[in-house]
Amino acid sequence: MSRIGVFVCHCGMNIEETVDTRLVAKTLKEYPGVVHAEDYDYMCSEIGQQKIREAIVEHNLDGVVVASCTPNMHQETFRNAAEEAGLNRYRLEVANIREQVSWVHSDRQVATEKAIRMARAAVEKVRGDDDLEPIAVEHETRCLVIGGGISGIQAAVDVANSGHEVILVEKDPSIGGHMAQLSVTFPTLDCAQCILTPRMVEASRHPNIELLTYSEVVKVAGFMGNYEVTIRKNPTYVDTDKCNLCDKCSEVCPVSVKEEFNEGLSERKAIYLPFEQAIPSSYVLDENACLGVKPIRCGLCQDVCDVGAIDYDMAPEMITQKVGAIIVATGYDLYDPSHLTEYGGGKYPDVVTSLQFERMVHPSGPMKGQLRRPSDGRPVKRIAFVHCAGSRDPGRHNPYCSRICCTYTAKQALLFKKGVPDGVGSVFYIDIRTDGKGYEEFAQGIISGKRIRYIRGKVAKVVDEGDHLTAWGADTLSGKRMEIDVDLVVLAMAMVPSEGTAELAKTLHINVDENGFLKEAHPKLRPVETTTAGVFIAGTAQGPKDIPDSVAQGSAAAAKAIAILAADKLSHSPEVAAVNEELCSGCGICATVCPYDAIKIERSGIAVVNDILCFGCGICAASCPAGAIEVKNERHMQIEEMIGVALGSEK
Amino acid sequence: MTKAKQTAQEEFALLELSMDEIVDKVEELSGENVFDCYQCGMCSAGCPLAEEMDLLPNQVLHALQMKDPEAMSANSMWICASCYTCQVRCPKGVDLAKVMEAMRQIYLRKRMDHVSLDGLSHREIRRLPQIAIVASFRKKTG
The missing domain is CATH 3.50.50.60 (FAD/NAD(P)-binding domain)
Structure with missing residues (x-):
């Protein structure tokens, strides 16, 4: 005969409001095999845990049920307490009477009845539980x-x-x-x-x-x-160690494509240095841009390489x-500006993304820091910055706020004013969200200090007028529509994965x-x-x-x-599937359904479970036609008993 | 106060509806939630007729949100040509053209005025907003 203790938690009013916890405890005390039952305000408190420890010792309990919140929250807390009192931790079970009862029902009588049945079901599970020990797992340290x-x-x-x-x-x-x-x-x-x-x-x-x-x-x-990862190292066709960055290969290369690092504002060759401080510091041959390496169509770069760094035979590894x-x-990537057709994104060369603008003002960027229009190279005197380009737009683009744009637009407006002191910067915004430490002071300092015109309204359309662009906006604070002429439009593009x-x-x-x-x-x-x-x-x-x-x-x-x-060994739950070799016919259904690849049919013709891979989900147990595979402490008999009492059968 | 403004306010009084009731009615008729608007102003920025309106399109929505009667007395709804530019651009997916139409419907269903084509002078026909004339005749066709 088992000696089980039941503890019913009020969780303040979270459970108590809908479940008569005292009645649950009182009813469970009369249940066969239960020798102790009580209710308490917060079982997770130190006092609550002490009650579990004391009862285990005093009543010599061989199983414990805590009726409380979900086991995801406090099962470990309660199991640790039980272990401290000398009970095997896997003989403690949690009946979830908060998430599955009090929070989802309103009728107190019905909820109390359901709580009683769930606590009883947990008692039935504990009754069948064995002592288990956690499985120690060796692991990689990389x-x-x-x-x-x-x-x-x-x-x-x-x-x-x-x-x-x-x-x-x-x-x-x-x-x-x-x-x-x-x-x-x-x-x-x-x-x-x-x-x-x-x-x-x-x-x-x-x-x-x-x-x-x-x-x-x-x-x-x-x-x-214990992960095993496969990595494909794509061929760069250049030996990193040999390359001395002489640039001869790039000089002779006949192919030019848009340069990724400069966001397409400049061109690079098919063999190129990604950027000056690139690590590893080596030229790279872009196989897609190159006229051909297999077979070699051009071969000029290899001819001029003094150190023999170029190897067309390099293969993916x-x-x-x-x-x-x-x-x-x-x-992240930036959201594709060509989705913003009303702004001419990806169509008008003088409508640029925020990252393109970063490259434009960069001292070693494609314009050497001299702000010029990408279309005709004329100096930029007037800029419209547009916030929330593709962000905060659940209707057509991305619903979320990209978080950094408000602050970097202020920064970009500052850089513009530094480079072009007589320039006019207009920033179209909806709200200004500068949430980081020091960001609000930074942005407001620029707005007031640099006399940047902040216009509260989003641009609806950018029109190409030939030698300039016109941004259609509205100042929602004064209620006036406005059209402003600019040389450049900078879109604060949304971030996407x-x-x-x-x-x-x-x-x-x-x-x-x-x-x-x-x-x-x-x-x-x-x-x-x-x-x-x-x-x-x-x-x-x-x-x-x-x-x-x-x-x-x-x-x-x-x-x-x-x-x-750094762990000495990792601990894996022992609540895993186990095979009854007497009953197993080796049909292999369990191995097919296992989502973790934890089951193999051995040469001996029976299923063998890799304990470490097994997560105890029980799909194998449910699928075995002979009932030969069961999850430890969730055996068929236990589950049958649990279902029985949950549906109201009396003991 | 201009005569037009005064007339508009008198007509609003004739509706005998509170602004709470009007906003509910607008939402019922248009199927739009006027509180979705976060006042980015894109509708007004792109509206081809905004210059002629007492309240810009975004301000009309703001007035509805604030339960401000000016939403109903401003000429904006009668200037709106239902071109749907605002609806296409709205990041929050508010169909402002439908909202404007709902506001017009609230007046039209009261059958307050009785426009007959014969009674309109050439000057009036030239000057009246097209959408007002179209709407006025539509109620006669059910």
């Missing part, structure tokens, strides 16, 4: 970081500094991400490259970091602590690595939100975790954010990853 922007670099350096090896994978030929393109950063006006490049160098020189640029993660298998944790920091985010999320078995950004496990309490254990997210891949937040998330994800990498 970390994979996907994405070499500022967030990924920060994560990689932090993990590497903790003494763990890191593989930093970057899709582009250089690390640095979008931050490398920026002119200066708000609100301090630091030159972006001056603060970024030391980090890039640190990442590339760190003895614990292996840098894989021009590479993509193509396959991920395994589980927390598949690299397989074992890692314990994965950090995803794949960043970088290309390939959705495919990568699929590869990693992690979720994306309704806007395609990587989804966190909990919006407030688990912001850098995903629902896949051991995979973490950081930076703008998770949602629009500025540099400090991206860096903070990089460090946060690193801390989470280090906790796994």
